[in-house]
Amino acid sequence: MAPSKGLVPAADLQSFTEYLSGCKRVIALLGAGISASSGLPTFRGAGGLWRSYDATSLATPEAFQRTPGLVWQFYSYRRHMALQAEPNKAHYALAELSRRNEDFITLSQNVDGLSQRALHPSKQLHLLHGSLFDVKCTSFYCNYTRENDFTDPLVPALDIPKMASGLHPSATDKTGEEAAKAIHNALGTGEEVDISDASNPIPHLSEDDLPKCPKCKTGLLRPGVVWFGEALPEKTLSEVDRWIAAGPIDLCLVIGTSARVWPAAGYVDEARSQGARIAVCNMDSNDTPGELHFGDWFFQGDAGVIVPEILKGVIGEI
Numbered sequence: 001m002a003p004s005k006g007l008v009p010a011a012d013l014q015s016f017t018e019y020l021s022g023c024k025r026v027i028a029l030l031g032a033g034i035s036a037s038s039g040l041p042t043f044r045g046a047g048g049l050w051r052s053y054d055a056t057s058l059a060t061p062e063a064f065q066r067t068p069g070l071v072w073q074f075y076s077y078r079r080h081m082a083l084q085a086e087p088n089k090a091h092y093a094l095a096e097l098s099r100r101n102e103d104f105i106t107l108s109q110n111v112d113g114l115s116q117r118a119l120h121p122s123k124q125l126h127l128l129h130g131s132l133f134d135v136k137c138t139s140f141y142c143n144y145t146r147e148n149d150f151t152d153p154l155v156p157a158l159d160i161p162k163m164a165s166g167l168h169p170s171a172t173d174k175t176g177e178e179a180a181k182a183i184h185n186a187l188g189t190g191e192e193v194d195i196s197d198a199s200n201p202i203p204h205l206s207e208d209d210l211p212k213c214p215k216c217k218t219g220l221l222r223p224g225v226v227w228f229g230e231a232l233p234e235k236t237l238s239e240v241d242r243w244i245a246a247g248p249i250d251l252c253l254v255i256g257t258s259a260r261v262w263p264a265a266g267y268v269d270e271a272r273s274q275g276a277r278i279a280v281c282n283m284d285s286n287d288t289p290g291e292l293h294f295g296d297w298f299f300q301g302d303a304g305v306i307v308p309e310i311l312k313g314v315i316g317e318i
């Protein structure tokens, strides 16, 4: 029988807590699973459709060059959805562990800003794929960037359209609540149109409608995420490399990712070669970065439940 959600076997929890309380240098790798725990679709990887588009086809420099309006609509939608979601207890637990241990670094493959919103110390958080909430200028001659801008929408043209609605009092429900809702909708604060559904039309945006660079005044801004075909952020990689090379590593936490793909896979190997034991937390017991060794841990379940539970012995209740 699979272990029930959130129930870590006592022996594993005890051995992990004992080990963790003696750990100095700890590295965590975060993937989509920790965002899924906040109810957020990630669109990364095969099969993710947005409108009629394969989401990966919108996440390229070429797509932005060809149709910047459409690509911005996709990213503005994702920013909006990410802001509707809340960081979960795993994000808060990792932020707390960071505050208690300055030798703990977190490498995140997620772009959703949830770790930042859980107030994860920024110096200890390395965003391998950038962030939906960073923007940068596309002009070759301009180096403008802006981080953690949670404005939604960034420009009026990117606002999610609302459903056109009139007064439709329910025929069956005569309560005041229903009437109040109908009036609320009629005032134009109705439900948002699901623009991820291709049957709902979206406007064609020209470059004039899109976010412009405040520094050079001419360049178009783009989302500060790493697109397919682009290099990972060099400064981030070199900071992480320096940290890894600085000494033995005690523990590598792998959360919500199988870490089988570069660069995550490489970091698990490097941590291991620096002496780290590996602790994996995933929904699927097959999602491990290669073979687990004797002394490693596998915690099966929802990251939002498991992570605060396994860190509790060191950080307390979240």
Ligand SMILES: [Zn+2]
Residues within 6 Å of the ligand: 137, 138, 139, 142, 143, 144, 213, 214, 215, 216, 217, 218, 219
């Ligand atoms: Zn610029």
